[in-house]
Amino acid sequence: MATLAPKLSFKEQMHQARERAILQTACDLLGAKSFDAMTMDDVAGGVGIAKASLYKHFGSKEELCCAAMVEVLHLVNDFITTLEPTLPPVTKLRAVVRWSLERQMAGEIPLLPSHNSSLRAVLMSNQDYAGSVERLSDTLGAWIVQAQAEGVLDPELPPLVVLYTLYARACDTVAGLLLESGLYQREDIIELVLRTCFDGLRSR
Numbered sequence: 001m002a003t004l005a006p007k008l009s010f011k012e013q014m015h016q017a018r019e020r021a022i023l024q025t026a027c028d029l030l031g032a033k034s035f036d037a038m039t040m041d042d043v044a045g046g047v048g049i050a051k052a053s054l055y056k057h058f059g060s061k062e063e064l065c066c067a068a069m070v071e072v073l074h075l076v077n078d079f080i081t082t083l084e085p086t087l088p089p090v091t092k093l094r095a096v097v098r099w100s101l102e103r104q105m106a107g108e109i110p111l112l113p114s115h116n117s118s119l120r121a122v123l124m125s126n127q128d129y130a131g132s133v134e135r136l137s138d139t140l141g142a143w144i145v146q147a148q149a150e151g152v153l154d155p156e157l158p159p160l161v162v163l164y165t166l167y168a169r170a171c172d173t174v175a176g177l178l179l180e181s182g183l184y185q186r187e188d189i190i191e192l193v194l195r196t197c198f199d200g201l202r203s204r
Contacts, residue, residue: 019057021047026068031107035065035119062122069123072109073132076100080139089143090152093166094194096140100170101190105179109170137163153198169197 008016025046029038040061044051058064079099083092103109123129144162148155153162178189 015057018047018049018053022049022054022057022064023068023071026064027072027109028107030065030068031104031109035061038065040064062119065119066122066126066129070126070129070132072103073129073136075103077132077136077139080136088152089146089150090198093140093143093147094198097166097169097194097197098190101175101193102186104170104172105175105186105189140166165197169193 022043025043026038029042029046038061040051040054043064044054047054054064058067076096076099080092080096083095087095100109141159141163144153144159144166147153148157148159148162172193175189175193178184178192179186184192
């Protein structure tokens with residue numbers, strides 16, 4: 001007989017709900033501005049709580065933003081599990097890039113930290129972050145190798161180059177600039193970026 005999980009107290013439920021709100025606000029702010037530009041005051045104001053209450057959940061901006069980055073990785077890994085396993089590898093790769101573009105234009109994906117950002121060191125030492133990145137990279141890498149074997153992706157390109165190119169789409173400014181231009185609808189932008197990403201710029 002399955003053991004039921006202990007029921008959380010109202011106080012614990014409120015604590016978790018507030019923590020989810022903090023993480024969502026941090027993700028939104030990191031999607032709109034860089035880590036260095038975001039402040040804990042921004043987050044507290046976005047959630048509607050005192051900064052002292054914010055520090056009860058996360059002891060520093062680095063700790064909070066690390067948790068936000070981990071949350072995004074969990075979301076993309078969860079999305080991958082919804083894809084039909086029998087789909088062609090390149091179709092699954094396109095689906096992941098489409099997902100990231102949709103989240104990016106909605107301001108829900110944090111911009112990646114610069115190499116000299118203090119956040120980067122925190123991320124690299126976080127086991128949950130490192131494990132999630134490794135799981136995502138292994139999955140995408142396997143699809144890339146399969147797509148290359150099928151001749152759908154250029155087999156002469158090192159798989160790592162393809163992987164990093166796909167990762168770059170999640171923090172590319174092209175989609176945002178096209179959206180700001182007002183010349184294209186969101187779906188058109190996604191299709192255009194997918195086309196340039198997977199088909200290149202050369203005339204067919």
